Amino acid sequence: ERNTESFSATAAERDAWARCFAFLEAWSDPAGGLAGVPFVWLEFDCADAAVLPPPKIFFALSDAGAAGWARTVERALDVLRPDLVDATLDTALRLQALLPSGAQIRHAGAELNPESRGLRLVADGLPLERLPAVLRNAGWSGDGCGVVKRYRELVPGTPEARINFDIFEKEIYPRLGAEICYPESEKRSRWPACLDALVARGLCSPERRRGLDEWVGSYGFLVRELDPLVLWRTMNHVKLGFAVDAAAGTLEITGAKAYLGWTPGQRPPALGVGYCDVQQQGKSENYGDQFQL
Secondary structure (H helix, E strand, C coil), rough: CCCHHHHHCHHHHHHHHHHHHHHHHHCCCCCCCCCCCCCEEEEECCCCCCCCCCCCEECCCCCHHHHHHHHHHCCCCCHHHHHHHHHHHHHHHHHHHHCCCCCCCEEEEEEECCCCEEEEEEEEEEEEEHHHHHHHHHCCCCCCHHHHHHHHHHCCCCEEEEEEEEECCEEEEEEEEEEEEEHHHEEEEEEHHHHHHHHHHHCCCCCHHHHHHCCCCCEEECCCCCCCCCEEEEEEEEEEEEEEEEECCEEEEEEEEEEEEEEEEECCCCCCCCCCCCCCCCCCCCCCEEEEE
16 A cells, blocks of 8 residues: 655655656556556655655656657656646657657656656767757757767767757757766776766766775675575766856856666675676666765
């Protein structure tokens, strides 16, 4: 039985939790209209929160073409944020149409707080050299070439980026997110240089940098008493935040956020907390967390 009283203190927060549960029920129902969602995740901003706040809900979109994922987004928003359907769907379709071949809007999400007015769309496989044209044609107010230049300074040798757009009505908000992602086979070799670059530019503190070193590749969480399962600590990606200062006409990197996770894997020879080579561990599911660098 759901008890939203235990999660939130206000009527608005309890209503938000009720919509969260309604979405999950629709997703689990084959007739719920969300068959095009392969997985879902929740994000919580819990800094100084006395009770667990309503989450941001993000959902993946299957590769069913623009019309297919548009129907999925519309159905999701009907449950989560019906006020955003008319305000965002046409802009989402227009943005997808501007993406070059091979790029696709893979994730969408929204805050349950009714004061939040935006829909988050995440485009994957977007070649960096095409990003300025996409942003310009979409009406973004910032310098797309500047985004590419600063991204490449931090992530040399990466041809594509995963871009986070926040949209409302016909507008792409001045803020923009660019995720730094590496294939599993390259993470251990490439993350150190990337994190060093973030520290050098003041986007990551040395203390947080050491904490990430201690986190990635270690283990220590066991569940299921009769069949222990090791959860390996991983870092899925780092997201750079970009924003346009309208008054000064400049582009700023507003911060960097690391998205940490736990991946089920094989049991090590000896239990305990330590570092191990996890490249051979089978990756099946990912359980995540995030923190500001």
